[in-house]
Amino acid sequence: MVSNVSGTRYREYVAANILAPLGMTSTTLEPKDVSTNHLALGYRWEDETWKPEPLLSNGSFGSMGGMLTTLHDLSRYVAVYLSAFPAHDGPETAPIRRASLREMQQVWRPSPATVGRDANGALQLNTGGYAYGLRVAQSCAFRHIVSHTGGLPGFGSIMLWLPDYGVGIVAFGNVTYTSWTRTTNTAMEAFVKTAGLQPRQPQPSAALVEARTNVSRLIAKWDDALADRIAAENLFLDQAKARRREEIEQLKTSVGACRPEVATFDAVENALRGSWTMACEKGKLQVAITLAPTMPPTVQFLSV
Numbered sequence: 001m002v003s004n005v006s007g008t009r010y011r012e013y014v015a016a017n018i019l020a021p022l023g024m025t026s027t028t029l030e031p032k033d034v035s036t037n038h039l040a041l042g043y044r045w046e047d048e049t050w051k052p053e054p055l056l057s058n059g060s061f062g063s064m065g066g067m068l069t070t071l072h073d074l075s076r077y078v079a080v081y082l083s084a085f086p087a088h089d090g091p092e093t094a095p096i097r098r099a100s101l102r103e104m105q106q107v108w109r110p111s112p113a114t115v116g117r118d119a120n121g122a123l124q125l126n127t128g129g130y131a132y133g134l135r136v137a138q139s140c141a142f143r144h145i146v147s148h149t150g151g152l153p154g155f156g157s158i159m160l161w162l163p164d165y166g167v168g169i170v171a172f173g174n175v176t177y178t179s180w181t182r183t184t185n186t187a188m189e190a191f192v193k194t195a196g197l198q199p200r201q202p203q204p205s206a207a208l209v210e211a212r213t214n215v216s217r218l219i220a221k222w223d224d225a226l227a228d229r230i231a232a233e234n235l236f237l238d239q240a241k242a243r244r245r246e247e248i249e250q251l252k253t254s255v256g257a258c259r260p261e262v263a264t265f266d267a268v269e270n271a272l273r274g275s276w277t278m279a280c281e282k283g284k285l286q287v288a289i290t291l292a293p294t295m296p297p298t299v300q301f302l303s304v
Helices: 002-006 010-019 071-082 099-104 179-197 206-220 224-229 241-257
Strands: 042-046 051-054 107-118 123-130 134-140 145-152 157-164 167-173 267-270 272-281 282-294 298-303
Touching: 002 010, 071 099, 071 157, 071 167, 145 179, 157 179, 167 179, 206 224, 206 272, 206 282, 206 298, 224 241, 241 282
Parallel strands: none
Antiparallel strands: 042 051, 107 123, 123 134, 134 145, 145 157, 157 167, 267 272, 272 282, 282 298
């Protein structure tokens, strides 16, 4: 299909449009392209001895499992998936857009939930399904696990990563259908526990920072024109403008005048949702907003 649509041989298309842009300079579909001193040979255990497996050249199964690569190169491939999270507005540097990479890491065909035991014997609930050429799962430990395993006579591999944490593991084995799933799952859990790894924090968009400034000004000194300018069309339908102003003024009778200057967010849930604290004469106000995904973004939720 790739050759029919692109008019280019499959291996040449992959090399030019995926491998080269990602800097995967040691990856190929042809064993003969690899020098013998760099080529890992595969084996199977049979008749109480290790027997070598013949290498499969690029052909009918090349696009499924015939690629030769290195830990360094495959790490680059995993890194491009991780770079799509969290969503942001930076330059697009991958062969496809970050939005497409995130869609590839969503469940499109759910699988039944399973219950098993981890390496310590504790019960583990897993759920998820098939994404776009990837397995996506959720466990008791992690809410978003993406992985893909590979196996051919003589070899077995895995790539597994956690988008929420920005880390991944790749592993190769040169025994037929080497299984890595339990090993890598255990390693990832241990890594998070012992290394104190924390989930990546979403960054506020420029629009959210600007909205925080404007909402703080509005709370410090109400202005109808400012309120109308920053409000989404539902904000004053959900609660009338006059009632919102009255409730804020009542809060300020308890805490006194508030300063509109705010240094940082207390929490950012995503690029368009965050909360912060306003310092006042006799107390503090907790403020939270959500912006509507409009152009420009406007305040669709406000809590004080």
